[in-house]
Amino acid sequence: MKLLFDCDGTILDSMHIWSEPINGIFEKYGFSFEGLDKEEKGKIEALPMGGMIDYIAENIATDMSRAEVSKYFEDVIEDGYKNHLMPKEGALEILTKLKESGYEMAIASSTDSIYLKLAFERLGISDYFSFLNTPDLTDLNKAEDAYWQHAIDKFAVPAEEIILFDDALYAINAAKKLGIKTCGLKDFPYNKREWEYIIESADQVLDTIADIDIEELEG
Structure with a gap:
């Protein structure tokens, strides 16, 4: 079995690094990101950082240039991944056990690889993952079938031999369309509504990836 992990809210306790500036800029202009219906929220969450910046500059902060919106996010995001963001409780321990048990693991994230690499290098887990499936490396986003097909092709196994661990409804639904097995994860309060x-x-749910039962995977 091949294991595919989302990063933000799954491995890293990092959703606040995105939600706080997004909520802040939405609220400044009289909108509510968290108040969007689950389909619209999912579409926006699936956007890569560049797409998110485009969306906000064109639809929300219409008096700001794209460069100004980009600067607003980039300073916060880079500093967070490079210096501050920490793993979810028990995440490093279970990833280490899975690595030692011989499981091939990879990342399926909406966050560009440049930021993930900063955090993974700091935490000493860069070599745990055989590849990173990210928008900047694939020119695809997690809402697209081709994004998940790319991961399937990289693993070079049938889709049903892959398990995705993810906290986002839209990602779970998109991966299931391609036949990937899915495990939903809590990341309250961020995905409580979903x-x-x-x-x-x-296909199954867990509170965190720390609850993965390696014996059950092997069975």
Whole structure:
């Protein structure tokens, strides 16, 4: 079995590094990001950083240039991944056990690889993952079928031999369309509104990746 991990909210306790500046700029202009319906919120969350910047410059902060919106995000994001963001409780331990048990693991993220690499190098887990499936490396986003097909092709196994661990409903639904097995993860409060739908959609659910049962995977 091949293991595919989302990063933000799954490995890293990092959703705040995105949600706080996004919520802040939405609220400044009289909008509510968290108040969007789950489909619209999912579409926006699936955007790579450049796409998010484009969306906000064109639809929300219309009096700011794209460069100004980009600067607003980039300073916060780079500093967070390079210096501050920490793993979810138990995440490093289970990833180490899985690595030692011989599982091939990879990342499926909406965050560009340049930021993930900063955090993974700081935490000493860069060599745990055989590849990073990210928008900047694939020119694809997690809402697209081709994004998940790319991961399947990189693993070079049938889709049903891959398990995705992810906290986002839209990603779980997109991966399932291609036949990938899915495990939904809690990341409250960020996915609390979606949790009942995640339970319905995912093949299984866990509180965190620390709860992965290696013996059950092997079985």
